[in-house]
Amino acid sequence: MNATVSTAVFGGFMVLTVVLGLLAVRGRDNGGGGRRAGGLTEWSVGGRSLGTVFIWVLMAGESYTSFSYLGAAGWGYQFGAPVLYVLAYMSCGYALGYVVGPMLWAYARRHGLVGITDIVAHRYRRPWLGAAVALLATVCLLPYIQLQITGMGVVVSTISYGAISLNWGYFLSFAVTTAFVTVSGLRGSAWVSVLKDVLVIATLGFLAVYVPWHYFDGYGPLLHRIVAEKPQWLTFPGHESGGLGQVWFLTTTLVNSLTVVIFPTTVAGYLGARNAEALRRNAMYLPFYTVLLFVPVLLGMAALFVVPHLSGAGSNLALFKLVVDSLPAWAVGLIGVAAALSSIVPMAVFMLVIGTMWGRSVLGAIPRLRAGATGAAEGEERGAAPEGRQKLFSQLVVVVAGALALLLTYTAPDTLVRLSLISYEGMAQLVPMLLLGLVWRRLTVHAAVSGLVVGVVLVCVLVFGGHDPVRGVNAGLVGLAVNLAVALAVTWLGPRGTDERPDAEVLALDEEFPRQRTRPQGAAVSPPASS
């Protein structure tokens, strides 16, 4: 009975999700204010037309993943304080995004770029570099897709009281996500994010009040009990966390906050914005969403008293054990939907980004294909014909990437789990190439590539050698420091750059976006500030 009710609620919402995702692009193909119908830009970055609200919903949606329900509660349960790094780096990253977001947005828009690989290829005028970065980023992103698949599988099988098996749960996450993202791209993800955010805010808000009252007669007694009985959980290095102390927290927050602003999925959100102002406002509003993360952390610690003796991966279910134990089936189903959507939205954007990188940067780097494609588009920023072909290729890659992650989840789950260890720290190594490169002309392609290679290799050696953290320091930050040192050394000692393009073409000089209808070279038409 319980299983039927919660599964029905869940199934209904999954259908709604796909419908909503597909509806997002209705009417965009014909209208769109002169934008090219159904091109790669429309699909990958929503035609750069999303306003403040959609950007907020989307960026909050993609950062609040299934980790938030499972991992945050699980870390809170297992370790306590170390889980706070998530809040810290997201907050710092949002603040940093105030500068970086508009900068990347303006650069991408001026040069018609759709992602970080595209930006790198343009900055260094090396299409192969875009393709290489696309490969690296794909290796880093695939494990995240798998994390979402397994996360959703666990949630689905738990909230259906076992009626839906893990394997079917995995498949569902792939099917639902692929169904809408291949068709409607970033815009579809933004629409689904609306449903997701409403449910997440409502269910977490409810749980934040309900669980303490149901089990502990309120917050006072709960907090009192935690302080009295579990003080080990309340400061760094936490409870038996294996070296997750203060230094680890500092270095991880630092390197992650730098990485999150150039993370391909974050950048997809930036580039989807209608204007830079939407991004600046969001840098201000997004941190409020982070407050919600305190809920699973707190409830994870509350679970210590209700369901003690969870261990290892089992602790990830700390929050859901409380939910299933204390709520009627329809509510369990609804909370399951919120958690499942927290897998689906980020997964959609991960897949979309992989598709975009391959469609634009890998396909675009193959001279034979590019020659055929750009020949038709003489004079335009990017022609309709190559855009159509790149989009089709991108959509294919989305399906392939999702299917690959699903297949590996079934057959060799450990491969991706191991890879996921270097995902974030590997991606961090792109920071100098991308951010420093966009503001500092002298950074040569040789320098940026040398730094990147050394950084990635070092991170792999440290992480796979079991040396992360290194004496308490996050291995990603060690890699980044060496990466930067190598890049600087090669810039000063290595070959000089031979790029003759003007600075304005290469760098992201003006953090201010060119106002609408202001020509890049036109001095006279610059209107006075509108606000």
Next chain:
Amino acid sequence: MPNQTYPGRSTGSRKRPALLWLLLPYVLFLAVLPLVNRVTPTVLGLPFLFFWMLLATLATPVSVWLARRGDRARGRG
């Protein structure tokens, strides 16, 4: 003078002191950590470290707002 390719656009990217406000979250979350890494005193029942992290999280939008206010005062918002 590379910036002269863009006449009429302000050259202020190097002179936005208000952007220093964006370092505030780093100070609150990271720089003072050794001082706040403690259970007592509890504030509103919250152990001190968690109270402080909540405070820092809520201060982040304020720091961005201050940076933005500085930008707007210079006529670029």
